[in-house]
Amino acid sequence: MKKIFLFLTIFSVIFASGCAMSSALEEKESSDGQNSEQNETDVVKVGILHSLSGTMAISEVSLKDAELMAIEEINNSGGLLGKKIEPVIEDGASDWPTFAEKAKKLLQQDKVATIFGGWTSASRKAMLPVVEQNKGLLWYPVQYEGMESSPNIFYTGATTNQQIVPAVSWLLNNKGKKFFLIGSDYVFPRTANSIIKAQLKAEGGEVVVEEYTPLGHTDYSTVINKMKKVKPDVVFNTLNGDSNVAFFKQLKDAGITSKDVTVMSVSIAEEEIRGIGGEVLAGHLAVWNYFQTTDTPENKAFVEKYKEAYGEERVTDDPIEAAYIAVHLWAEAVKKAGSFEVEKVKEAAKGIEYKAPGGTVKIEGENQHLWKTVRIGEIQQDGQFKEIWNSGEPVKPDPYLKSYSWAKKLSKNDE
Amino acid sequence: MSIFVSQLFNGLSLGSIMLLIALGLAITFGLMNVINMAHGELIMVGAYATYVMQLIFSKYLPESLFNYYYFIAIPISFLVASFIGYLLEKGIIRFLYNRPTDSLLATWGISLILQQIARSIFGAPNVAVVAPAWMDGGLQIFGITLPYKRLLILTLSIVCIALLYYYLNKTSTGLRIRAVTMNRNMASCLGISTRKIDSLGFALGAGLAGIAGCSLTLLGPIGPTIGTYYIVDAFMVVILGGIGGLKGTIIGAFGIGMLSTVVEYSFGATMAKVIVFAVIILFLQWKPLGIFSYRTRALD
Numbered sequence: 182m183k184k185i186f187l188f189l190t191i192f193s194v195i196f197a198s199g200c201a202m203s204s205a206l207e208e209k210e211s212s213d214g215q216n217s218e219q220n221e222t223d224v225v226k227v228g229i230l231h232s233l234s235g236t237m238a239i240s241e242v243s244l245k246d247a248e249l250m251a252i253e254e255i256n257n258s259g260g261l262l263g264k265k266i267e268p269v270i271e272d273g274a275s276d277w278p279t280f281a282e283k284a285k286k287l288l289q290q291d292k293v294a295t296i297f298g299g300w301t302s303a304s305r306k307a308m309l310p311v312v313e314q315n316k317g318l319l320w321y322p323v324q325y326e327g328m329e330s331s332p333n334i335f336y337t338g339a340t341t342n343q344q345i346v347p348a349v350s351w352l353l354n355n356k357g358k359k360f361f362l363i364g365s366d367y368v369f370p371r372t373a374n375s376i377i378k379a380q381l382k383a384e385g386g387e388v389v390v391e392e393y394t395p396l397g398h399t400d401y402s403t404v405i406n407k408m409k410k411v412k413p414d415v416v417f418n419t420l421n422g423d424s425n426v427a428f429f430k431q432l433k434d435a436g437i438t439s440k441d442v443t444v445m446s447v448s449i450a451e452e453e454i455r456g457i458g459g460e461v462l463a464g465h466l467a468v469w470n471y472f473q474t475t476d477t478p479e480n481k482a483f484v485e486k487y488k489e490a491y492g493e494e495r496v497t498d499d500p501i502e503a504a505y506i507a508v509h510l511w512a513e514a515v516k517k518a519g520s521f522e523v524e525k526v527k528e529a530a531k532g533i534e535y536k537a538p539g540g541t542v543k544i545e546g547e548n549q550h551l552w553k554t555v556r557i558g559e560i561q562q563d564g565q566f567k568e569i570w571n572s573g574e575p576v577k578p579d580p581y582l583k584s585y586s587w588a589k590k591l592s593k594n595d596e
Numbered sequence: 597m598s599i600f601v602s603q604l605f606n607g608l609s610l611g612s613i614m615l616l617i618a619l620g621l622a623i624t625f626g627l628m629n630v631i632n633m634a635h636g637e638l639i640m641v642g643a644y645a646t647y648v649m650q651l652i653f654s655k656y657l658p659e660s661l662f663n664y665y666y667f668i669a670i671p672i673s674f675l676v677a678s679f680i681g682y683l684l685e686k687g688i689i690r691f692l693y694n695r696p697t698d699s700l701l702a703t704w705g706i707s708l709i710l711q712q713i714a715r716s717i718f719g720a721p722n723v724a725v726v727a728p729a730w731m732d733g734g735l736q737i738f739g740i741t742l743p744y745k746r747l748l749i750l751t752l753s754i755v756c757i758a759l760l761y762y763y764l765n766k767t768s769t770g771l772r773i774r775a776v777t778m779n780r781n782m783a784s785c786l787g788i789s790t791r792k793i794d795s796l797g798f799a800l801g802a803g804l805a806g807i808a809g810c811s812l813t814l815l816g817p818i819g820p821t822i823g824t825y826y827i828v829d830a831f832m833v834v835i836l837g838g839i840g841g842l843k844g845t846i847i848g849a850f851g852i853g854m855l856s857t858v859v860e861y862s863f864g865a866t867m868a869k870v871i872v873f874a875v876i877i878l879f880l881q882w883k884p885l886g887i888f889s890y891r892t893r894a895l896d
Binding site for chain 2: 233234235236238239240242243366392393394395397398399400402403404406407409410423426427430431433434435436452453455456457458460461
């Protein structure tokens with residue numbers, strides 16, 4: 182009897198570790214296999230570098246899926262300059278030095294034409310010196326805190342003036358002047374909040390409390406208590422990752438609903454809502470450039486394809502869309518350049534327009550960000566957004582906030 | 597005034613959460629001396645067991661019963677987690693007693709494997725557990741709101757402690773567990789099957805982690821990596837409380853809970869972490885064995 186148990190246990194452990202390994206092996210096999218079968222000249226390699234394990238896997242796995250889908254679309258319609266695109270997938274493992282190391286591996290060993298990757302600003306900042314030194318190219322698909330514009334990076338997510346700044350103006354006009362700032366304790370929330378504070382000072386708002394909690398923090402009772410005491414009009418939420426789940430669940434338990442105070446979030450999209458529950462979040466707001474419900478013909482086709490490829494229960498959201506269009510924008514630039522060379526692609530990319538699911542986008546040559554439409558949405562019970570405001574037209578990216586007089590001090594400090 | 601009272605309650609509530617996550621570890625690490633890095637993943641198993649129960653209730657059973665799924669989920673998550681704990685003990689850990697560094701590495705590996713299994717089964721993103729409607733809202737008292745969920749967790753931790761205390765002190769199996777952990781050779785000479793007791797003890801500790809996971813679904817995220825958020829706190833409580841008994845764990849849990857909430861209110865959450873760690877380190881300088889140290893007759 183005991184021996185059977187032992188056998189079963191060992192078997193199950195081996196099986197389990199096999200499962201864990203298999204995904205890594207598959208990647209290897211696929212790239213090795215194709216190398217031997219196909220001639221090197223028929224394929225062009227691109228790197229996909231996201232966290233497929235660790236705390237950020239929750240968000241980044243879907244980006245990988247969207248990028249693979251875009252690559253498949255391009256391959257199915259004849260490839261690029263007569264070559265098939267071959268993705269080389271690496272796992273950044275939610276660990277910033279790993280991102281730098283894998284980016285180096287992709288550029289030096291695999292000699293990829295470009296990398297699509299990253300989520301957190303820390304991962305981008307880890308990859309930045311690597312792509313610059315190796316004269317590589319990186320497409321970074323997530324909204325971020327701005328104050329950066331590397332010649333070797335294209336930013337397909339929103340910068341601050343396409344997300345945070347318009348959201349703050351909208352809140353001041355529609356919800357009230359007293360702001361409560363809550364964020365995770367790292368670079369994005371701290372930079373975002375210093376921008377919000379400068380903007381509020383200039384536009385007549387007031388910050389009553391500014392709170393930071395460590396990444397992965399799970400107890401928000403004290404923060405909520407403070408909120409009850411100061412009674413803000415608006416909570417501006419820059420928490421990231423799992424903390425959002427704890428924050429919103431506990432906010433609801435404390436009897437605070439969206440009628441009492443509006444929470445505006447910048448890191449909660451459809452994917453995150455699934456893990457929190459629509460009924461917990463209903464009525465609260467988020468600001469993005471794309472929602473799954475955005476009404477464009479391109480989006481209808483995109484959502485349908487994505488669900489068909491990865492399952493009916495999957496949802497699309499802003500970073501997923503940005504990752505998807507990153508691949509297509511790169512392909513457009515390559516076609517225009519007639520070459521995979523980084524410098525030529527960069528030159529050709531300037532001013533390219535693309536009908537994205539979230540509306541028309543355009544690559545701004547000056548800083549390699551995108552012109553994007555800003556959208557504010559209200560979360561519904563079913564976990565989808567109802568758009569309540571949009572900017573009407575694509576907003577010009579301004580990562581250093583040069584066109585805002587109140588932001589002069591900020592960009593000086595950071596440069 | 598009302599802020600003071602509600603902060604007091606928050607401290608108690610955080611303490612009860614700490615207690616629940618540390619209770620299982622107090623047995624596996626405190627009593628049995630296994631540095632169990634997979635404790636957090638056993639919490640995760642409990643959380644996913646609750647999620648699955650919720651799915652079963654919402655899909656296959658009449659809606660009227662959905663309100664009660666949570667009461668079934670508690671024993672189920674205990675059973676599932678303790679079964680997995682039992683398998684781990686039988687398959688791996690029993691070969692590693694008295695080799696603490698090996699067990700540390702082996703259980704760390706197990707924790708990664710369990711995380712990956714969860715990711716393969718349930719997917720990498722978080723899942724949502726819908727709490728029954730009656731748990732929404734809270735008790736209005738002295739002008740403050742005490743959320744029902746937090747009251748439930750507080751009650752649950754008290755019930756767990758009471759049952760565990762009864763089990764370890766009043767039943768013969770419980771006494772055997774304690775006898776083996778105090779002096780293995782002597783207990784074995786007296787005819788106690790130490791192997792059986794070991795697996796029983798480990799399964800019990802794992803099951804308690806499962807209950808902790810079940811209760812955490814009410815407050816926080818449910819994903820493959822949730823164990824990593826709680827494992828450090830759990831070890832902190834057990835080490836502060838003193839290895840070898842439950843009394844220290846209880847005092848350690850509520851002490852850390854209270855201290856964190858008080859410090860967090862004035863200095864913010866990041867500083868609270870720093871200060872709590874500093875206080876614990878200083879305390880351990882003064883009392884290296886924790887709040888309560890237990891003398892055993894074992895020759896070690």
